Amino acid sequence: xxxxxxxxxxxxxxxxxxxxxxxxxxxxxxxxxxxxxxxxxxxxxxxxxxxxxxxxxxxxxxxxxxxxxxxxxxxxxxxxxxxxxxxxxxxxxxxxxxxxxxxxxxxxxxxxxxxxxxxxxxxxxxxxxxxxxxxxxxxxxxxxxxxxxxxxxxxxxxxxxxxxxxxxxxxxxxxxxxxxxxxxxxxxxxxxxxxxxxxxxxxxxxxxxxxxxxxxxxxxxxxxxxxxxxxxxxxxxxxxxxxxxxxxxxxxxxxxxxxxxxxxxxxxxxxxxxxxxxxxxxxxxxxxxxxxxxxxxxxxxxxxxxxxxxxxxxxxxxxxxxxxxxxxxxxxxxxxxxxxxxxxxxxxxxxxxxxxxxxxxxxxxxxxxxxxxxxxxxxxxxxxxxxxxxxxxxxxxx
Amino acid sequence: xxxxxxxxxxxxxxxxxxxxxxxxxxxxxxxxxxxxxxxxxxxxxxxxxxxxxxxxxxxxxxxxxxxxxxxxxxxxxxxxxxxxxxxxxxxxxxxxxxxxxxxxxxxxxxxxxxxxxxxxxxxxxxxxxxxxxxxxxxxxxxxxxxxxxxxxxxxxxxxxxxxxxxxxxxxxxxxxxxxxxxxxxxxxxxxxxxxxxxxxxxxxxxxxxxxxxxxxxxxxxxxxxxxxxxxxxxxxxxxxxxxxxxxxxxxxxxxxxxxxxxxxxxxxxxxxxxxxxxxxxxxxxxxxxxxxxxxxxxxxxx
Numbered sequence: 001x002x003x004x005x006x007x008x009x010x011x012x013x014x015x016x017x018x019x020x021x022x023x024x025x026x027x028x029x030x031x032x033x034x035x036x037x038x039x040x041x042x043x044x045x046x047x048x049x050x051x052x053x054x055x056x057x058x059x060x061x062x063x064x065x066x067x068x069x070x071x072x073x074x075x076x077x078x079x080x081x082x083x084x085x086x087x088x089x090x091x092x093x094x095x096x097x098x099x100x101x102x103x104x105x106x107x108x109x110x111x112x113x114x115x116x117x118x119x120x121x122x123x124x125x126x127x128x129x130x131x132x133x134x135x136x137x138x139x140x141x142x143x144x145x146x147x148x149x150x151x152x153x154x155x156x157x158x159x160x161x162x163x164x165x166x167x168x169x170x171x172x173x174x175x176x177x178x179x180x181x182x183x184x185x186x187x188x189x190x191x192x193x194x195x196x197x198x199x200x201x202x203x204x205x206x207x208x209x210x211x212x213x214x215x216x217x218x219x220x221x222x223x224x225x226x227x228x229x230x231x232x233x234x235x236x237x238x239x240x241x242x243x244x245x246x247x248x249x250x251x252x253x254x255x256x257x258x259x260x261x262x263x264x265x266x267x268x269x270x271x272x273x274x275x276x277x278x279x280x281x282x283x284x285x286x287x288x289x290x291x292x293x294x295x296x297x298x299x300x301x302x303x304x305x306x307x308x309x310x311x312x313x314x315x316x317x318x319x320x321x322x323x324x325x326x327x328x329x330x331x332x333x334x335x336x337x338x339x340x341x342x343x344x345x346x347x348x349x350x351x352x353x354x355x356x357x358x359x360x361x362x363x364x365x366x367x368x369x370x371x372x373x374x375x376x377x378x379x380x381x382x383x384x385x386x387x388x389x390x391x392x393x394x395x396x397x398x
Numbered sequence: 399x400x401x402x403x404x405x406x407x408x409x410x411x412x413x414x415x416x417x418x419x420x421x422x423x424x425x426x427x428x429x430x431x432x433x434x435x436x437x438x439x440x441x442x443x444x445x446x447x448x449x450x451x452x453x454x455x456x457x458x459x460x461x462x463x464x465x466x467x468x469x470x471x472x473x474x475x476x477x478x479x480x481x482x483x484x485x486x487x488x489x490x491x492x493x494x495x496x497x498x499x500x501x502x503x504x505x506x507x508x509x510x511x512x513x514x515x516x517x518x519x520x521x522x523x524x525x526x527x528x529x530x531x532x533x534x535x536x537x538x539x540x541x542x543x544x545x546x547x548x549x550x551x552x553x554x555x556x557x558x559x560x561x562x563x564x565x566x567x568x569x570x571x572x573x574x575x576x577x578x579x580x581x582x583x584x585x586x587x588x589x590x591x592x593x594x595x596x597x598x599x600x601x602x603x604x605x606x607x608x609x610x611x612x613x614x615x616x617x618x619x620x621x622x623x624x625x626x627x628x629x630x631x632x633x634x635x636x637x638x639x640x641x642x643x644x645x646x647x648x649x650x651x652x653x654x655x656x657x658x659x660x661x662x663x664x665x666x667x668x669x670x671x672x673x674x675x676x677x678x679x680x681x682x683x684x685x686x687x688x689x690x691x692x693x694x695x696x697x698x699x700x
Contacts, residue, residue, distance in 0.1 A: 052594050073600030085591035089613040089697035098609075103600030164595075 002063035002076070002171035003028045004049055004206060009058035011044050011228075018044045020228040021058065029202045031195075033215040036225035037251070043176055045225070046208045050079050050174050062172060073103045076120075078165035079174040082181065084157045086149040092160050093145040096135050099168040100128045106169040135163040138197075155186045162194075166201065175207040179214060191217055212252055216240070224248050242372075246379040249290045249372060255319065258296070258345035261376060262289040269371070273326040274304045276371060281383075286376035293319065293348035295370030298356060302365030309344065311355040318349040320356065322364070445678075451671035458665040466668070474672040483654035483673070484680060486562065490637075490653055491630035493566030494573055498626045499619060501570065502577020507607070509578070510585045520582065527575035535639025538568040542640075561646040565637050572636065573629065577622055584618030585611070616696045624688055631681050634659065654680075 004026040011019040019041040026032040034042040047053040048060060051072035059066050067075050078099065086095050099105075104120040107127075123131065136142055139159040149157055158178065165173055179187045195218055198205055209215055215222045216236040223233040224247075232244035243249035249257040262271040264285045269276040271289055281287060296304075298320075306322035324343040347364065349355055356362050373382040452471060456463045474480055509519050526534070540546070542564055544553035554564030588611065596610045612619075634655040638644050645652040645660075652660075654677050661670030 050594075050598060052597070072594075072598045077598070079595070079598050081591040081595060083589060083591050085589065085595040087592065087595075087610060087613075089616075098596075098601075099599045101599070102602065102605060 002204060003030075003061075004032075004172055004204060005059075005061040006045070007059040007061070009045070009048060009060050010056045011041070011048060011053060012056045018228050019048070022225075022228070022230055024223050024230060024233060026204060026206055029204055031198050031205045031207065031218060031220045033219035033222045034206065034208045034225060035212060035215040035222050035251075036210065036231075038210055040225040041228035042208045042210075042225050044228075046174050046176055046206055049075075049172070049206060050077055051075050076106075076171040077174055078168060078170040078172075079176065080161045080165050080178045082177040084149075084161040084178075084181075086157055086160055086164075088149050091146050091148055092141060092152070092163075093132055093136070095149065095160055096132050096163045096167050097128055099164060100131060103168075105131075106171075131167050135167040138166060138200075139163040154182055155190065158182060158190060162197070166197070166203075169201075170203070172204045172206065175205065177209055177211075178207075179209075180211070187214075194218060212254065216252075222252075224251065226251075242381070243290070244381050244384055246288055246290070246374045249374070253292060255293055255346045255348075257290045257292050257372065259288050259290045259374075260324065260343060260345075262287050264373075269373070271304070271326075272324065274324075276303055276366065279371070279373060279382075281373055285382070287382060288374040288376050288379070290372035290374060291345075291366055291370055293346040295367040296345070296347040297365045297367065298347065298349075298353075298362050299365035300363050302363035304364040304366075306345065306362055306364055308356045308358055308360045308362060310358050313355070316351050318351070318353070318355050320347040320349060321345070322347060322362065325361070448671050448674055452668055452675055455668045456665060458663070470668055471672050471675075474669050475676045479657055480654070480673055480676055482649075483652060483657035484676075486651060487631055487633070487653040487655075489562050490566055490569065490633055490651075491627060493563060494569040494630050494633075495623065495626045497566075497570045498573040498577045499622060501574055502581045502622065503615075503619070505574065505578045506581035506585055507611070510582055520578075523578045524575045526572055527579065529572070529575075531572070531635040532639055534568055534572050535636060538571070539640055542567070555641060556647055558646070558648040558650040561641065561650040565640055565646070565651050568636055568640055569630070569633060573626060576625070580618055580622045580625075581615060584615035587618075588614050613697045617698050620688070620692050620696050623692070624685055627684060627688065628681060631655075631677065631684075 004024075006022045006024045009019060009022045010017065022041070022045055024032075034045060036042045044053055048055050049062070051067070051070060055068050060068055062075055062077070087098065090098070100123055105123050107119050107121060107123070132145075136145055139162055141156070141159055141163060144152060144156060144160075149160065152160065158181075161178065179190055182190060191214060198218075207214075207218065219236055221233060221235055222239050224231045224239060226247050232239055232248045234242075234244075239248055239252050243252060243257065246259065249259065260271050262269045262276070264270075264279060264281045264283055264287055265275075266283055267275055269279055269281075269287065269289060276289065305325040307325055309321040309323055311321070312319045322345050323341075324345060374380060375382055452474075453465060453467055454463050455466045455470065505523050509516060509523060529537075539555075541548045542554055544556070554560045554567075592610065592614070593606075596606045601609060631653075632655060633653055637646070637651050637653060637656060641647075641651050645656055654673065658670050658673045658677065661667070661673060
């Protein structure tokens, strides 16, 4: 067991900076998800922990040890790859045994139950078999040990990859989009199994994904990245309820947070010609107003006026897409989400609610506490700055 | 396919009708026709002529053709000349094939890394493929020349006991490019993540090579083996280019193709034809054996 600490870690490929002064502390036993769009540097960050990428600057520590110069095999980590990377010519049992053959393996030798340090050493053949059996039992692979990966389904291969990761009892599991090759149903099932596995082993996990559902359901904490930089780190609840900047607001949540440009006045926040409730932000500040779809209500006399574009009925809920009326509404999220129509918002309705007809003009009200304000100039949440957010400072839950 | 799908659509739930199947076979034949024509004209017909020619004998002028039957096959294939030719070919094969596999693999492994300028080396290693046999022969005549060569003594090519080895050196050099390309392609087909998994498993370079790399390129090595063996059985131009007299001292480098070449005069066409058929059979059997015995030990992945 060990923590993983990124201290101003950067990765540069010539002129391109893939990871830029990345700071993050993954606590011992924590399930940390690195979340971000493709190309944001999350996989590079993970591969630096594994030792598969050299670190251009900064210090990366596993436990108390700076591992920048250590080869992958001496970092006491195991990795689950997106493609599973099983050895196609070996049986399941041989695949699982592979990490035990060449390197020192964690044993119970020194563990006297009183916090004695476990000893790392080579295992005997019998001990290896014992470990394989244990991993096979844990992942339910007993019927497949003599098969080769080619004769397994995607889900079974996934389990073999997990078994190969757990067999050496490493200090840290590194997972690079391990569920992305599974179909939706199997993915949902495997998510739960991963949560169970983590609950049982309490091994530190660093998990990379671009799928926010995986991040929200499995993570103890989520670190959201964009353009090689850390945007916010917090529990799934924190990043959802109090996104640190416009990027996080637009990235976390399906559909994402509605945004529009506004300005803070004595009377409240002006969005176009509409006026939202007062805020404690300094008067005169240009802001981006963010409101989650579920915090909007169709309320006659509400402060925002909109025209219904269309309604999607999804069974358990309905999503109404509306175009804000009343003055020009800029959507400052637009540069981050190409193709987004400024002022086109989504309202989430419960299944029981009667949705308005397409083309109807409606009034919208915002639930108390539903308005998020971001500084229009910097994109950061009003009252926050990049330093305090990336430093993992507690973020107030709005 | 299109035909089959249409007949299915016409009768949902019904099996493909017999007319559909016949139509499909006709369509398949149509698609195969170009290659069938090429094979018939350039392989089956000449081969049939070759087999028939082996049943006849004629005089020095090339006429007075008379039928002697399969007895001629027995005489020639059981004869000293054919056996000696095959033996020399096997010697050449034993030098060039293992060396081709080994050197090709070593060079490819060395050159298969992401380094600046590695493409230059990859091009150099590949260049022997693009070198004509005559040029290669000329180069090595100079390299192995006893008075001016890089390897001055012993004079490999003029001693009956070493001439085949000298010739084989040129053959090995010529095979290098082909072996290198094929093995390098095999190595580059190995998913990077599998290499990385092995790295994380802590395997050192040797263990990684024997446990992971070698099994994963084994289909490619089998392919290369078959190609090299066929090449070795067909070796001729190279030997002709570097040996004086052609065929080496005391005929020490007269491989089976050399023997066939010597039997090209009109009065010996029958013998030459029989030897050609014999070479075909030997190559066929050896190749078949390679597939039968080695295919099971090759991992084709998934």
